[in-house]
Amino acid sequence: MVRPIATTRSAAGLPTGRLAVWWVIASEIVIFGGLLGSYVMHRLGHPEWADYAAHTNTWAGAFNTFVLLTSSLSAVLAHQAAEKGDGPKAARYLGFTILGGGVFLVVKSFEWTYEITHGFTITANNFWAFYYTAAGIHGVHVIAGMIIMAFIAMDARKNKELQRVELVGLYWHFVDIVWIFLFPLLYIAK
């Protein structure tokens, strides 16, 4: 497909792709904002949820936080490499970020298996319903980010569409920041 002239213009002084990703993030913020706002309102009305939250594995959550933050670092390094025009290096760093997402999901699945087998299912009570819904929607975003990154890394290896490395990085940082909110709200707050 030939790119229309519209795509190449930048009357606002920002590249079109970056502008659009910011709008995507803005609309995502409201989605998670609505969900977490609902959770916080419930939580304030139900002090007994602290007892349920005590069953979450804070150490696993902390480890996952560390993993996600590290994967964001490699996304930044990928961006840096892309800026210098080094596509293969950017692709390697993106690969490392995908790996981070993978480790995050594996840890998560062990946590969930443990919790579900101990009776803390999504229908157990509303704390667990929020726990699985919020972490689940976040997990879907992690998976989507990994898939998009894989496509971008394949292009970047051939030094094609290097500007996209920055764009997926923006998205990945956002997914990371959502987790920074989820971790204290679901794991730490007792």
Next chain:
Amino acid sequence: MAESTAHAHDEHAHGHHEEGWFQKYFWSTDHKMIGKQYLFTGLFLGVVGAYFAYVFRMQQAFPGKPVPGYGLVTGADYNALITSHGSIMIFWLAMPVLIAAFGNFLIPLMIGCDDMVFPRLNRLSYQIFLLSAIVLAASFFVQGGAFGGAWTSYPPLSAKEEYNLTPLGSSLWLLAVALEFVAFLLGGINFVTTVMNSRAPGMKAFDIPIVIWMIVIASILFMASVGPLIAGAVMLLFDQTIGTGFFDPARGGDPVLWQHLFWFFGHPEVYVVLLPALGIVAEIITTFSRKKLFAYRTVLYTSIATGVLSFFVWAHHQFVAGIDPRMANVFTVTTVLISVPIAEMCFVYIATLYGGQIRFTVPMLWALAFIGEFLIGGVTGIYLGASGTDIYFHDTYFVLAHFHYTFFPIAIIGTFAGLTYWYPKMFGTYMNEGWGKVHFWVTILSFNAVFLPLFVLGAAGDHRRIFDYTNFPELASPEMQAVRVFATLALVVMILVQPIFAVNFFYNMFRGKKAPANPWNANTLEWQAPSPPGHGNFHPLPEVYRGPYEYSVPGRDEDYWPQNSPK
């Protein structure tokens, strides 16, 4: 769908063509074609929504009698029909036509570029929208039938199949709405980015036509308000399908939370569809009064103020839902406040007309009717925004008549205004003015004959959700029944004249008188492209030298001054 698949195979058979039928009409990335796809899908669903209205109004007028063209209406049918009527008219008519169809068609043309910034995303947006419509249609054919819990879908009615008796219909309804939201999020991001980045050289912020501003503000409002409802839809879907208790009070959930999530979107949504309609009216009024838009910047700031305020009025839908009375006071104040910018907008339009050389063309008639009819909707809203009177009026036909006096001007009058105005640009031909006026007058008169009586019925105590009034002796009096019959007959008249528009529209598309590029002598850029615009819209792409509303400028021979004309 089957037809398009057949054509897809056809396409494979001789796939070496540059652009086959399928490629052109179904897989196109051209903003004009995607706009038309949205337009025709939306209009088709609008016809379906109107048919539903006909069926349940007939049940109201002649309870228990078989409805011609439908048959006997059961209680479950009735609920499914009103639910689908509301959902379709807002999500599958007003949104696709006013925002997506006009937005897609007009944005690149009016800001002077060749397409949207993300043409393939645009195509995907339409396809997801089409899928959402198919899912909605499918809900009518599953076991238990279509969802009947009203377009607001309040739990616990919507959450438990023991209550709503539509185990699949309610989930499919929710899925369809969620898909529709995704389609409009993708479209909105595309719209906003395109207008921010792809304007013609020389087009500054205050040179953008008002209708484009309105579509952009509406898209941002949509983006900022729909998020919590998307989260809420996931929660409700889990309540329905896997048995969580987010909205179940017996398990510590909160049904009023859904109302908050829904109306936090639902009220800005009114302005999401209102603003594009107001923008269409602004374009038409300036063109046909040959005058500069009165106070361009005021209109712009006012619509931004409306957008901001619209986020603080939602709980006026919940005055009887057991919310804190102190909160009701706050929301009464904000609700009454929001009538200020809207009234201001009406005054600005009237001031634009003042002293102009008014031409009563068909689009101008629609635009003027918009102002008059919307005014009735706005004024009756004040009774409902004040929590004291709302407690009496809540869930009566007064409410119903009020919001039809807002939504009919928006979705129907706004659409007819825009279609008749941009028709020569879309299809390169003229519509018939005489038949257009006949259609206009009968539609407007019958619209008022449908809904003015419903205000009276509502004030007399008619409740919205009653399927058969014969069970309520004090509401089934012969006098009140006569009013119901009158409103229903007026609706039948309104529906019967719509084929005039359909014939006028489709016949002239192929056989109409050829229109020049700028048939109305208008200033905005779309009129400087050929009618209909070809691939790439402009050759060469235009540059902009002035604002969009320089009409009747003293010292010029012509009474218009195109935005791209150097002098």
